[in-house]
Amino acid sequence: xxxxxxxxxxxxxxxxxxxxxxxxxxxxxxxxxxxxxxxxxxxxxxxxxxxxxxxxxxxxxxxxxxxxxxxxxxxxxxxxxxxxxxxxxxxxxxxxxxxxxxxxxxxxxxxxxxxxxxxxxxxxxxxxxxxxxxxxxxxxxxxxxxxxxxxxxxxxxxxxxxxxxxxxxxxxxxxxxxxxxxxxxxxxxxxxxxxxxxxxxxxxxxxxxxxxxxxxxxxxxxxxxxxxxxxxxxxxxxxxxxxxxxxxxxxxxxxxxxxxxxxxxxxxxxxxxxxxxxxxxxxxxxxxxxxxxxx
Numbered sequence: 318x319x320x321x322x323x324x325x326x327x328x329x330x331x332x333x334x335x336x337x338x339x340x341x342x343x344x345x346x347x348x349x350x351x352x353x354x355x356x357x358x359x360x361x362x363x364x365x366x367x368x369x370x371x372x373x374x375x376x377x378x379x380x381x382x383x384x385x386x387x388x389x390x391x392x393x394x395x396x397x398x399x400x401x402x403x404x405x406x407x408x409x410x411x412x413x414x415x416x417x418x419x420x421x422x423x424x425x426x427x428x429x430x431x432x433x434x435x436x437x438x439x440x441x442x443x444x445x446x447x448x449x450x451x452x453x454x455x456x457x458x459x460x461x462x463x464x465x466x467x468x469x470x471x472x473x474x475x476x477x478x479x480x481x482x483x484x485x486x487x488x489x490x491x492x493x494x495x496x497x498x499x500x501x502x503x504x505x506x507x508x509x510x511x512x513x514x515x516x517x518x519x520x521x522x523x524x525x526x527x528x529x530x531x532x533x534x535x536x537x538x539x540x541x542x543x544x545x546x547x548x549x550x551x552x553x554x555x556x557x558x559x560x561x562x563x564x565x566x567x568x569x570x571x572x573x574x575x576x577x578x579x580x581x582x583x584x585x586x587x588x589x590x591x592x593x594x595x596x597x598x599x600x601x602x603x604x605x606x607x608x609x610x611x612x
Contacts, residue, residue: 330365349467
C-alpha cells in the first residue's frame, strides 16, 4: 500500500503527483504489448506517461475522475469507461475515493487514428462483455506470470474492449446496486479504522457498514478480492511498516492486528510474493525469536 502501490502505478504509466495517499493500493500485471491492473485510493493525482504507441483505458467502479486531456477537462463517474491516447498530454485527479480497473495496449486495430470509437469521452458501459473483461483481468492478476498464451490474452483483451464499447448503449441500463451503494469504498474506511483489532472480521465489517456479509462479499468480488484478503493485506502492510521499529516479532504481530504469530505466518503464506519478503519466515525463525523474546 502507499509508496509501494504508487511505484506500481508509476511503472504502469500513471505517475503519482503530490502527496502519496498512504491508503493507495494497486495490483498490476504487464506483458509485452499490454498491461492490466486495478487500484483504489481515497485521494490521488496522476500524470499519464507519454507513450505514442499505446492506448490507456480506465473503468471507474466507484467514485470518479477529472481527466485533463490537452487542456480540456473530462469527468467520469462510476460505471464509465474512458479511452485515452498515449500521445495526448493527460493528467487525472480523483473526485472522491475511487476504485478502478486500468489497462494499456499497443493496439492492433483499436487505434485513435483509425477506429470509430471516440477517445477522451466517458462512456457508460454495463454489459456482459465488460463483465468478461473484468473477469479476465482479475484472473490475470491472480496468476501474473507470463505464459505461452500471453500474446493471445493481449489480443483477447483488445477484442473484449471493442466488444464492450460496441455493446454499450444498446441494452437497457442495469446499474449494479453494489456500485450505487459504494460499499467497496465505504469498506476501505472501516478496514482502515479497525484492522488493528484481532477480532475484526467480515461479520464485523458488515455490521459497521449496516449491510450483510453477502452484499459485502459481492462488492469485493466485483473488484477481484475478498474482505478477508483485504483485511489481511492491510495487516501485513502494517506489520512490514512496524517491524524495523519494534524489538520483537511478537510485538510487531500484535500491533499489526494479528491474534498470534501463527495467524500472521498463515496470512503471509497466502499473500506471499515479491512485495512480502517477510512472508518467508520459517518455523526456526519464529522459534528463535520466541527464545530471544523470553530472555
